[in-house]
Structures are given as structure tokens and as C-alpha cells.
Amino acid sequence: MHGYIKTGNSQPAWLFPFVVIIVLMLSVLPLAHLAMVGIAAFANGGVMTVLSEASLWSATYYTIVTAILGTIISLVIGCLFAFLLTLTDIRGKGLLSFFFVLPMMIPPQVTALAWVQMSGPSSPLLKALHIAPPLGSPQPLYSVGGIALLYGVQHAPLVYLALRAGLMTLPRDGVEAARLSGASSLRVFRDIILPLSLPGIIAGAAISFVSCTGNFGIPAILGIPASIFTLPTLIFTKFSAFTSRTFGDVAVLSAIIASISVVGLMIQDRALRDRDYRVIGLSGASAAFELGAWRLVFTPLVWAILFFMLAAPFFALVAGALVPAYGVPLTFKTMSLHAFEEILFRQAVTRTAFINSLSLAGATALCLLVVTVLAAYALARRRDLASRIVSSLIEIPYSLPGIVIAVCFILVFAAPIPILHVSLYGTIWIILIAYFSSFFAVSLKPVVSAFHQLDPALEEAARLSGAGFFRRLFDIIVPLIAPAAGASVILVFLIACNELTISALLWSAGTQTLGVAIYNLDDSGSSDLASALSVLVVLMVIVLMLLLEILAKRLPKGVVPWRG
Amino acid sequence: MKTIVSAAALLAASLFAIPASAANLVLYTSQPNEDAQATVDGFMAANPDIKVDWVRDGTPKIMAKLQAEIQAGNPVADVLLIADVVTLERLKQDGKLMAYKSPEAAGYDAALYDADGYYYSTKLITTGIIYNTSAAMKPASWKDLTKPEAKGLVTMPSPLASGAALIHAQTLAAVPGLGWDFYKSLAENGAIAAGGNGAVLKSVASGEKAYGMVVDYLPIREKAKGAPVEFVFPSEGVSAVTEPVGILASTKNADAAKAFVDYVLSEKGQQGFLKLGYIPARNGMKLPEGFPARDTIKILPIKAAEALKNTDQDLKTFSGIYRSN
Numbered sequence: 001m002h003g004y005i006k007t008g009n010s011q012p013a014w015l016f017p018f019v020v021i022i023v024l025m026l027s028v029l030p031l032a033h034l035a036m037v038g039i040a041a042f043a044n045g046g047v048m049t050v051l052s053e054a055s056l057w058s059a060t061y062y063t064i065v066t067a068i069l070g071t072i073i074s075l076v077i078g079c080l081f082a083f084l085l086t087l088t089d090i091r092g093k094g095l096l097s098f099f100f101v102l103p104m105m106i107p108p109q110v111t112a113l114a115w116v117q118m119s120g121p122s123s124p125l126l127k128a129l130h131i132a133p134p135l136g137s138p139q140p141l142y143s144v145g146g147i148a149l150l151y152g153v154q155h156a157p158l159v160y161l162a163l164r165a166g167l168m169t170l171p172r173d174g175v176e177a178a179r180l181s182g183a184s185s186l187r188v189f190r191d192i193i194l195p196l197s198l199p200g201i202i203a204g205a206a207i208s209f210v211s212c213t214g215n216f217g218i219p220a221i222l223g224i225p226a227s228i229f230t231l232p233t234l235i236f237t238k239f240s241a242f243t244s245r246t247f248g249d250v251a252v253l254s255a256i257i258a259s260i261s262v263v264g265l266m267i268q269d270r271a272l273r274d275r276d277y278r279v280i281g282l283s284g285a286s287a288a289f290e291l292g293a294w295r296l297v298f299t300p301l302v303w304a305i306l307f308f309m310l311a312a313p314f315f316a317l318v319a320g321a322l323v324p325a326y327g328v329p330l331t332f333k334t335m336s337l338h339a340f341e342e343i344l345f346r347q348a349v350t351r352t353a354f355i356n357s358l359s360l361a362g363a364t365a366l367c368l369l370v371v372t373v374l375a376a377y378a379l380a381r382r383r384d385l386a387s388r389i390v391s392s393l394i395e396i397p398y399s400l401p402g403i404v405i406a407v408c409f410i411l412v413f414a415a416p417i418p419i420l421h422v423s424l425y426g427t428i429w430i431i432l433i434a435y436f437s438s439f440f441a442v443s444l445k446p447v448v449s450a451f452h453q454l455d456p457a458l459e460e461a462a463r464l465s466g467a468g469f470f471r472r473l474f475d476i477i478v479p480l481i482a483p484a485a486g487a488s489v490i491l492v493f494l495i496a497c498n499e500l501t502i503s504a505l506l507w508s509a510g511t512q513t514l515g516v517a518i519y520n521l522d523d524s525g526s527s528d529l530a531s532a533l534s535v536l537v538v539l540m541v542i543v544l545m546l547l548l549e550i551l552a553k554r555l556p557k558g559v560v561p562w563r564g
Numbered sequence: 565m566k567t568i569v570s571a572a573a574l575l576a577a578s579l580f581a582i583p584a585s586a587a588n589l590v591l592y593t594s595q596p597n598e599d600a601q602a603t604v605d606g607f608m609a610a611n612p613d614i615k616v617d618w619v620r621d622g623t624p625k626i627m628a629k630l631q632a633e634i635q636a637g638n639p640v641a642d643v644l645l646i647a648d649v650v651t652l653e654r655l656k657q658d659g660k661l662m663a664y665k666s667p668e669a670a671g672y673d674a675a676l677y678d679a680d681g682y683y684y685s686t687k688l689i690t691t692g693i694i695y696n697t698s699a700a701m702k703p704a705s706w707k708d709l710t711k712p713e714a715k716g717l718v719t720m721p722s723p724l725a726s727g728a729a730l731i732h733a734q735t736l737a738a739v740p741g742l743g744w745d746f747y748k749s750l751a752e753n754g755a756i757a758a759g760g761n762g763a764v765l766k767s768v769a770s771g772e773k774a775y776g777m778v779v780d781y782l783p784i785r786e787k788a789k790g791a792p793v794e795f796v797f798p799s800e801g802v803s804a805v806t807e808p809v810g811i812l813a814s815t816k817n818a819d820a821a822k823a824f825v826d827y828v829l830s831e832k833g834q835q836g837f838l839k840l841g842y843i844p845a846r847n848g849m850k851l852p853e854g855f856p857a858r859d860t861i862k863i864l865p866i867k868a869a870e871a872l873k874n875t876d877q878d879l880k881t882f883s884g885i886y887r888s889n
Contacts, residue, residue: 120772135698135771136717225719225758225767227886237724246628325789327696327769334790347601410632426633426640505629508640509590509617520620523725524596525762525782 030408038251073152078159108217166200402501450484623727647727685806
């Protein structure tokens with residue numbers, strides 16, 4: 001490898017241009033297409049009509065408010081779990097961690113439905129306790145607070161995983177040195193742990209915030225009945241009333257969402273600027289604190305949180321799948337397996353959706369990882385304007401609602417590809433490429449924060465001894481960032497598996513994803529079938545996670561994110 | 565780098581592996597999944613050499629999908645089986661449909677299909693009132709939903725998500741004594757409009773709301789399964805959609821598409837709909853379990869051409885009343 005950019009920079013010359021080309025293909029090209037449509041709308045005076053609509057400004061307001069509140073809730077829950085499960089001697093860590101990551105796997109629209117069932121007038125849970133509200137009581141979740149609460153629940157595992165990846169790499173020597181000098185636990189936490197875990201917390205907050213602004217499943221189910229529209233649901237309803245102006249309108253709405261996300265990311269960038277978090281060595285500071293009597297407080301607290309995040313919605317789902325018809329009380333007499341029978345043996349869509357979602361999620365996670373490691377290397381080492389611009393460009397598709405990305409790719413791939421003469425539209429490939437674009441940022445985040453904590457000295461030493469770029473990559477960098485890379489693959493897989501908003505517009509006959517299948521079943525009034533399929537999805541996820549758990553012993557430490 | 569090259573090569577190779585066009589018939593429908601699967605299964609049993617892929621969504625959404633595909637110059641669907649003739653009339657005027665004179669049309673009232681053979685009604689789906697059995701009032705007319713007893717307890721499908729709901733609003737808006745004022749007083753009474761008919765059924769069956777406007781077959785079918793709901797044909801009359809079938813002009817499987825149209829119009833296909841709880845459109849067929857005699861159901865008229873012309877305006881009016889853009 002020759003032709004370095006400048007001395008002291010160990011990047012091969014092709015690396016950054018390569019990353020730029022990928023980003024151009026995945027972010028700039030589709031968005032430029034949409035921008036052109038938007039500009040055309042601008043020229044026709046369509047923009048003023050959109051901008052003068054009150055609905056747009058109220059949707060903007062609700063998007064920002066729910067996203068901020070949701071991020072705060074997810075930070076509180078996510079940080080609590082991350083610190084407790086990584087740094088203390090709380091019992092049943094493995095189990096707790098396993099369960100805590102699980103809710104992320106439940107598609108947001110299913111979570112929302114399950115919570116609505118838990119707390120509505122017909123909630124089996126409340127009926128059993130004789131505290132069910134009377135017929136027609138307003139559903140408390142149909143509110144800004146309800147949306148924010150479920151955002152928090154949905155995205156807390158994202159914060160947890162982002163922060164945990166950082167906590168795993170805390171220097172044990174720092175903690176031990178402080179201990180030996182007689183510092184109290186609180187002091188160690190405040191002066192050593194907290195400052196060093198800031199990148200993880202901020203990264204988690206950023207992931208959570210952009211996920212909230214682009215979430216569709218939760219505000220669709222909790223917001224629309226109360227006429228609370230966020231920008232993604234507003235876009236979706238605009239699409240449901242398709243006119244010649246739709247693309248132009250959507251372009252304008254997307255620009256607003258993009259700017260909200262960019263502002264959020266600029267705040268993140270500011271917070272992390274001018275700080276160097278790189279530490280020497282890699283020894284997890286796990287179980288640095290003993291809980292002692294506090295165990296009596298924290299143990300019930302975390303289990304109670306898990307019960308509400310996981311057990312209660314899951315039982316609501318199972319109940320929903322076993323009732324013969326909606327609203328029938330569930331007893332041993334009324335219980336019926338009809339829904340499972342229909343889903344497993346009659347609906348052709350079930351098998352299709354499982355195969356599609358699993359292969360899409362797997363392909364997305366693995367292909368992205370290859371690009372991500374190279375991109376993270378380039379971006380972490382070049383701290384200049386160009387790399388900041390590239391980072392933002394990677395971030396934008398993820399911060400846009402999936403439906404906008406879907407439209408971009410429809411516009412790009414509408415016509416057959418020039419050289420190959422194949423049309424991707426209506427095939428599974430268009431969904432895959434849209435996933436690449438949309439989840440690039442998810443894949444990149446944990447890897448970049450691992451790079452930020454990497455001491456360049458090791459690699460420099462290898463370079464001075466004459467090791468080439470790939471040699472250094474495979475022998476030094478990959479082992480050091482393996483935990484973050486594993487977290488990245490699993491994160492992308494989990495999110496892609498239950499993705500709904502992108503595939504909602506790109507799916508076609510035979511390319512339905514699980515998210516589409518569930519949403520569609522529910523939408524057509526077959527909530528028993530939707531619940532049955534959701535139960536199967538959750539079971540599949542548990543099986544997949546258990547497989548990883550079994551494999552964990554053979555993988556580098558920290559690859560399986562929920563394991564200590 | 566090697567990995568990337570081989571991954572790219574693999575991707576390119578698999579792209580070539582995709583057949584240019586599968587020889588399957590693709591159906592876009594707004595029927596609920598179980599019904600769509602049953603219809604397709606029945607057709608495939610009668611025509612074992614044709615494989616059908618189907619896609620289900622609310623009529624406005626499936627039309628949005630189709631429009632996007634048409635704009636992209638690559639419509640995937642061969643056959644449409646969706647809520648209302650107004651939508652298909654629009655496609656016909658845009659030149660997107662193929663004319664086909666089905667021999668089965670002889671068994672149908674001439675008002676139920678397009679004279680040029682662009683689309684054929686397959687069943688009769690009326691929209692009436694669903695109520696939860698524990699509701700205090702037993703509604704008998706549309707007007708009852710504006711009474712104080714129903715304050716904050718009424719839900720209806722949104723015309724943005726359901727084709728039947730749009731036709732329903734346009735039908736009631738043209739009835740003297742109801743009109744848009746009726747929708748305004750409903751909104752003042754705290755009624756909400758969200759999602760499709762499935763959402764309304766769930767909301768009322770679960771007791772979140774007590775009353776709703778909904779298509780007939782859902783509550784009648786669920787009541788038979790034990791759901792705590794009742795369905796009423798209101799005294800002013802009900803709106804109706806006829807779930808027409810039509811073939812897209814862009815189809816590459818014209819023969820299979822024609823076979824599908826013949827099947828859903830045939831005695832056998834209509835029996836299938838009957839078994840699923842729909843009122844068949846074909847002459848001389850029985851009504852499903854749980855329906856009153858056909859002559860007691862008063863169906864309100866709708867002028868398709870006018871409805872088509874006013875669609876955008878009516879959607880705006882509705883959204884204005886229900887703040888759902």
C-alpha cells in the first residue's frame with residue numbers, strides 16, 4: 001500500500017474516496033432525486049401551499065416534542081440498565097440483559113397495539129383486577145405522553161447497547177487506581193465512569209432521537225385516533241391520497257424532518273468535539289461496584305420495568321392470538337388455535353414474509369458491516385470538514401422516515417438500470433438497497449465510537465514495523481473493535497427484521513416483509529392473525545438470540561451485546 | 565477489498581438470476597387477508613396451471629402503490645379486485661384498464677358492470693352501524709350517532725384509508741337531511757375517523773368506542789364467532805360498494821387475468837364469497853347467514869361520475885372536519 005495522503009495519516013489513498021462513492025450511491029443520489037422533485041414543486045409554487053398548511057406546523061411541533069420526551073425516557077431506562085448490568089454485581093445479569101434487548105425485536109406497531117390492549121376498557125389484565133375503565137373511556141395512550149412513553153420503551157435497548165459497548169471498554173486500571181487512592185464508589189462513578197461513558201450516552205441519545213423522529217408504527221396507532229400527527233404519519237396519509245402534487249409535498253415534508261435530525265446531530269457533534277476519549281488497553285471494568293443493600297431497591301425495579309416492557313405486552317399478544325374474535329373474554333372455553341392454524345397452514349404470506357425478512361436482515365447487516373469498518377476507520381482518523389460532511393450524509397437517510405427513502409428509491413430505480421438492463425422495481429433488491437441506505441448510520445455508530453476509543457499507538461507500531469493496511473486491519477483493528485462490530489451486526493439485523501416503513505411502500509407481490517404482513521393483517525381487521533404472526537416472530541427472535549447465546553462462547557468477548 | 569469485490573460480484577450475479585417477468589398472475593385486492601387467500605385458493609383449485617401472487621391493502625393505499633408503480637413505468641399488478649367502481653372508473657378514464665367481455669356477465673344486472681367490459685362488480689358491501697352489546701343506546705338511524713348518549717363514543721373509518729369509507733361519506737353527503745352537516749355534528753359530538761374498517765371493528769369490539777360506521781360483513785362475521793357486537797342497517801338507508809374486478813392494460817398475462825375475472829363472476833366464485841359472509845352480486849344467489857332479507861335493505865344511490873369529479877374536494881372537506889390531513 002503506497003500513496004498515503006500525508007505523513008502521520010495511515011490511510012491508503014483509495015479509502016476515503018471509496019467511502020465517498022458508497023455514500024454518494026446510498027445517500028446523495030436518491031435524495032438528490034427527491035430534491036429535484038421538490039425543486040420542481042417549488043417552481044410550480046406548490047411549496048407555499050404546503051408551508052401554509054397548519055397541519056404541517058402542528059406535525060413538526062408534535063414530532064419534535066415526542067422525540068425529545070421519548071429520547072429522555074429511553075435514556076433514563078437505557079442508562080439505568082446499562083450501568084447496573086455492566087458495572088454492578090446485580091444477580092441474574094445474563095437473563096436481565098437478554099430480556100432487556102428483546103423488546104427491540106417486537107415491531108413498534110405491535111408494541112403499541114399490545115399496550116393499547118393492556119390499558120383499554122377491554123384489557124383482560126385490568127378486567128381481572130376489576131379496575132377496567134368503563135365502556136368508551138378515553139385511552140390514555142392516545143396522547144403525546146403515550147407516544148413518548150412507547151418511544152422510550154422501544155428505543156431504550158438502543159441506548160443500552162450503545163452505552164454498553166462503551167462501558168465494556170472502560171479501563172479497569174483507572175477504576176482500580178482511584179479505588180486504591182481511597183475514592184468512594186460515587187466518586188469513581190462521577191469522576192471516571194461518567195466522563196468516559198459520555199460518548200456512549202450521547203451516541204445512544206442521538207440514535208434514539210433520530211429513531212423517534214422517523215418512527216411510524218407508534219404514532220400511527222397511538223396518534224391518529226387522537227388527531228395527533230407527526231411528520232411521518234402526515235407523509236403516510238399524504239400518500240394514501242395520492243395526487244400529482246404528492247411527491248412535491250412529500251419532498252418538502254422530508255426536508256423538514258431532515259433538518260430536525262441534522263440539528264439533533266449537530267448538537268451531538270458539538271457535545272463530542274474537542275474531547276479525546278481514546279484510552280489505552282481494553283479491559284472491561286465489569287462489576288466495579290457492589291450494590292450491597294441497594295440490591296433490594298434495584299432488583300425489583302429492573303424486573304418490574306422488564307415486566308411492563310416485555311411480559312405484559314407479550315401476554316396481551318398471546319391473548320389476542322387465542323381469542324376467537326376481538327373483544328371476546330379469554331377463558332379456557334373460548335380459547336381457539338384457529339389464528340395459528342390459519343397463519344401456519346393457510347396463509348401463503350407467512351412463509352414468504354419469514355424468508356424475505358430473514359434474508360433481507362442478514363444480507364443488510366453483513367454487507368453493511370464490511371463497508372462500515374472501512375468507513376469508520378476513514379472517518380475516525382480524518383477529523384476534518386470533509387469527514388464531518390460524509391458523516392452527516394450517512395446519517396440523513398436514517399433520520400428520514402422510511403417512507404421517504406422508499407419514495408427516493410422508487411424514483412431512482414423506476415427505469416431499468418442503464419448497463420444491466422434490469423429493473424429493480426418490484427423486486428426484493430430495491431428493498432435491500434433501501435435498507436443499506438437507511439441502516440448505514442445504525443451500523444456505523446457503534447463502530448465509530450469504538451474507533452474513537454482506540455489508541456492509534458498500536459496500529460502506528462505495526463505500521464512502523466512494515467505491516468500493510470489490510471494486515472493491520474485484520475490483525476489489530478478488527479480484534480479490537482470486534483465487540484462494537486458484533487453489536488452493529490446484531491443491531492442492524494434486529495431493526496431490519498421488524499422494519500415496516502420502508503417496505504410499506506416498496507413491497508410487492510411475493511416480497512412482503514414480516515412488518516408488512518403484520519401491519520396488513522391488523523389493518524384488515526384480522527388482529528387475531530396479526531397477533532399470532534407477532535407471537536411467532538417473537539418466538540423466532542428468542543430462538544435466534546438463544547443461538548447467539550450458545551455461540552457466544554466461541555466469539556470474541558463482547559460480540560453478543562447482551563452478554564457481560 | 566476482496567470481500568467487497570466478491571460481494572458485489574455475487575449481487576450482480578444474483579441480479580441476472582431474477583427472471584425478467586414471472587409467469588404468475590398478480591392480484592391487488594382490498595379484501596381482508598383470510599378472504600383474499602380463500603378467493604385465490606378457490607381460483608387456483610379451479611385453474612391448477614395458474615399461480616397467483618396477491619397483495620392486500622386498503623383501497624386508497626393500494627391505489628397509491630399502483631400509481632407509484634405506474635409513474636415508475638412498471639406496474640406489477642395484472643388484476644385489481646378493490647372496493648369501489650369510482651376508483652376503477654378513474655383508471656378506465658386514464659386508459660389504464662383493459663376491456664374484456666366476460667361470458668359470465670349474463671348472470672348480472674346491467675347496472676353492476678361497465679358496458680364496455682372494463683370492470684365488473686363482484687359483491688355488495690354495505691356500510692351501516694356497529695355497536696358494542698354493552699352500549700347504553702341501541703342506534704337505529706345515522707342521526708342517533710349525534711345524540712348526547714353517543715358523545716365521544718363514535719368511530720368511523722377514514723376515507724384516506726378505506727375506499728368504502730370515501731363512497732360512504734360521498735353517499736351520505738348527498739342525502740337530504742344528512743349531508744356534510746351530519747358529519748360536522750358527529751365531529752362536534754366527539755366522533756373520530758381513523759384507519760380502515762378493521763380498526764373500527766377492533767375499537768368497538770374492545771369497548772374503546774361504543775358505536776361505529778363499518779362495512780357489514782365484518783361485524784356479522786365476528787358476532788357469529790362470539791364478539792360482543794351488533795350490526796344495524798340504519799333507517800335512512802346504507803351506502804354500498806360493489807368490489808369490482810378489472811384487468812390492467814399493462815398485463816403480460818391477459819389470458820390468466822381473464823380466467824380470474826371469469827372465476828370470480830362464476831357461480832362457483834360467488835358461492836365462495838357467500839361462504840365468507842358477503843352478499844354476492846350475481847343474480848339468484850342466497851344471502852349469507854345473519855343478514856336480513858335483501859328487499860329490506862335500503863341502498864342509497866350514488867352518482868359515480870359526480871363522486872369521481874368531487875373526490876379531491878370531498879376528501880378535503882372530510883379532512884377539514886376531522887383534522888386528519
